[in-house]
Every structure is written in C-alpha cells, then in structure tokens.
Amino acid sequence: MMKQYGVQLYTIREQMTDAAAIAASFARIKALGYDEVQTAGCKIPYDEFGRLARAHGLSIVGTHDSWDQMLSDLDAVMANHRALGTTNIGIGGMPGAYRDSREGLETFIRLANGIAAKISRHGFKFTYHNHSFEFAKMGQQTLMEQLVAELDPQTTSFVLDTYWVQRGGGDVRWWIEKLKGRIDILHLKDMAVVDNEPRFTEIGQGNLNMPGIIATAEQCGVRYYVVEQDTCPGDPFDSLRISSDYLRRFIV
Numbered sequence: 001m002m003k004q005y006g007v008q009l010y011t012i013r014e015q016m017t018d019a020a021a022i023a024a025s026f027a028r029i030k031a032l033g034y035d036e037v038q039t040a041g042c043k044i045p046y047d048e049f050g051r052l053a054r055a056h057g058l059s060i061v062g063t064h065d066s067w068d069q070m071l072s073d074l075d076a077v078m079a080n081h082r083a084l085g086t087t088n089i090g091i092g093g094m095p096g097a098y099r100d101s102r103e104g105l106e107t108f109i110r111l112a113n114g115i116a117a118k119i120s121r122h123g124f125k126f127t128y129h130n131h132s133f134e135f136a137k138m139g140q141q142t143l144m145e146q147l148v149a150e151l152d153p154q155t156t157s158f159v160l161d162t163y164w165v166q167r168g169g170g171d172v173r174w175w176i177e178k179l180k181g182r183i184d185i186l187h188l189k190d191m192a193v194v195d196n197e198p199r200f201t202e203i204g205q206g207n208l209n210m211p212g213i214i215a216t217a218e219q220c221g222v223r224y225y226v227v228e229q230d231t232c233p234g235d236p237f238d239s240l241r242i243s244s245d246y247l248r249r250f251i252v
Contacts, residue, residue, distance in 0.1 A: 001218065001252035005244075006036025006061055008187060008228035010092075012236045019044050019052065026056035028237055033244040038159075038185065038226050039063040039084065040092065047083040054085065061224045062088030062127055062159065062185050067095055070115050078122055088184055089119055090127030090159060094134070094143075102138060109150045116155035127184060129159035135168025144170070148179065157182050161228070162208055163189035167198055172208065173216040180220040187228045188213075188247070200230045202239050204246030214250050 007029055009016060015025050022044060029037065036059045042049045053060050063086060070077050070089070081089050098108035116126035128151065134144035141149075148158075160183050165172045176183065190206030192199045204210055217225070227247070232239040 002214065002225050002247070002250045003252065004035040005033075005188070005225040005227060005247050005251075006038060006059075007034050007240060008038045008040060008064075008226050010040035010064070011227070011229050011232070011240065013040060015236070016043060019048060022049065023052050023056070026052055026058055029240070030056050030058060032237070032241050033248060034227075034240070035059065036061045036224060036226065038224075039065070041065070042080075042084075045083075046080040050084040060084045060086045061226065062086055063090050064092035064129065065089060067091045071111065074115065074118055078119060078124060081124060087124050088127045088157070089115075089124050090129060090185075092129050093131050094128075099133060099143070105138065105143060105146060109147065112156065113150075113152050116152055120155040125184070126156045127159050128156065129187070130161050130168075131164045132168035135165070135170050144168075144175075148182075153182055157184045159183075159185040159187060159226075161187040161189055162213060163187070163191050163200065163230075166191055166208060172213055176213070176216045176220050176222070183217070183220065183222050185224045185226055186217050186222045187226055188243075189228050189230075200232075202229065202246070203227060203243035205242065210246075211250075 012025055016022050037053060038061055077089060094108055098104040112126060135142050158179050160175060160179060162172050165175050188203055190201050190203050190208050192201040192206040227243045229239050
C-alpha cells in the first residue's frame with residue numbers, strides 16, 4: 001500500500017502563473033492530501049520554486065524539464081534540480097525529431113544515455129515519461145520495447161503513465177512488471193470512454209483497474225505515485241480532490 005501520493009503540476013498549469021499563484025496552489029494541493037509534486041516547468045526561479053514547495057510541506061520528486069538545456073548546459077540543469085531538491089531529472093516525452101526513424105530513435109537513446117551517465121556521477125538519474133506513440137512498432141518492436149532494451153537501467157528510469165500505456169494498447173500491469181525496479185515515478189491517470197472516445201478522468205472514475213495497478217506497482221518497487229489529469233471538466237482542484245479522496249483508501 002502507498003505511504004503518500006503526489007501531483008504532476010501539469011494538471012494545474014493554468015494556475016501556476018507567478019510566485020503568489022504557485023504558493024496558493026501549493027497550499028491547496030497540500031490541503032487536499034497530497035505530499036509530493038512533480039514539475040512541468042518552472043515559471044519562477046528554481047530556487048524560489050523549491051523554497052515555496054518546502055514551505056507548504058511538499059517534496060518535489062521529479063521534473064519534466066528542458067531537453068534542449070540538457071544538451072546545451074547540463075551543469076545548469078543539475079544546479080536547478082539541486083535547488084528543487086530532487087535527483088530525478090526528467091523529460092515529458094521524446095522530442096518529435098527523433099520519433100520517425102530508427103536512426104532518430106538511436107540518436108535519442110545515445111544522447112539520453114550520455115546525459116544519464118554524466119548526471120549519475122553527481123547523484124542524479126535521467127527519467128523518461130511515455131505517451132502512446134511509443135507503443136507503435138518500428139520494425140519488429142515497439143519504440144517502448146527498444147527504449148526499455150537500450151536505455152541504461154543503471155542510470156535511467158521510467159515515469160510510466162497508466163493512461164498512455166492503455167491508450168497505446170498496452171497492458172498496464174504487464175508493463176509495470178516488465179519494468180520492475182526501473183519505475184521511480186508512476187503516473188496514475190484514469191481513462192473513461194465518452195461518446196466512444198477515450199477521455200482523461202479522475203482516479204477511480206474511469207475504466208482502469210486502479211486497485212490492481214497499485215498492487216502490482218507496490219510489488220514491483222514503485223517509489224512515487226503521482227496523479228496527473230491532462231484535461232479536467234472544470235476546476236482542476238475539484239478533479240484533484242476526487243482523485244485524492246479515492247486514493248486515501250490505499251494509504252497505510
């Protein structure tokens with residue numbers, strides 16, 4: 001069972017406009033029962049962002065940060081993450097330029113492994129967040145299978161996203177088991193079907209087997225459970241409340 005859970009701040013991106021709004025958002029997140037956050041970019045200096053999170057009792061467990069800056073100024077990226085207080089340096093997805101060919105994918109893997117090797121010497125890990133496109137085949141394998149096979153398990157980890165695995169036609173629990181020991185952050189994201197189309201919805205309100213997913217994740221060593229809802233029907237804090245109310249039953 002989980003000890004605590006967090007929020008991917010992309011869920012409330014429109015509320016994270018300046019320092020005052022970020023502080024107010026952190027206070028609301030904490031009041032809803034969340035203890036952790038994952039960034040989706042910082043609109044204020046990283047040190048101020050980290051200070052505000054800590055002041056509201058929130059730990060930053062990882063980031064979706066700039067791939068371009070990782071390539072151009074890795075020292076600055078590491079300094080920013082020290083200011084945030086996290087060792088997980090992540091990207092939100094593979095940039096489009098690498099997705100369309102085997103050569104592009106190989107280039108991405110080579111660059112990611114290079115970044116990971118450098119930052120691991122300073123106590124950091126490179127994290128990769130999936131969408132559904134990774135479950136398309138390139139040759140005999142999916143992109144996801146190739147990423148799993150070729151990203152260095154010693155210096156990289158996956159931010160597995162339950163919605164996008166399902167949307168891509170994957171079995172969520174099977175992928176958690178396949179990545180045992182390689183998932184530091186699990187994105188808990190539910191899927192409903194509305195007018196025969198998949199839709200993002202609050203945790204426990206969709207069709208994913210959340211009790212089974214969480215049980216499998218616990219067995220496979222997932223460290224952080226992070227709620228993300230890309231789009232919400234109204235106030236995203238209302239959606240976060242519904243998700244938190246559901247997840248409380250899994251807390252020990």
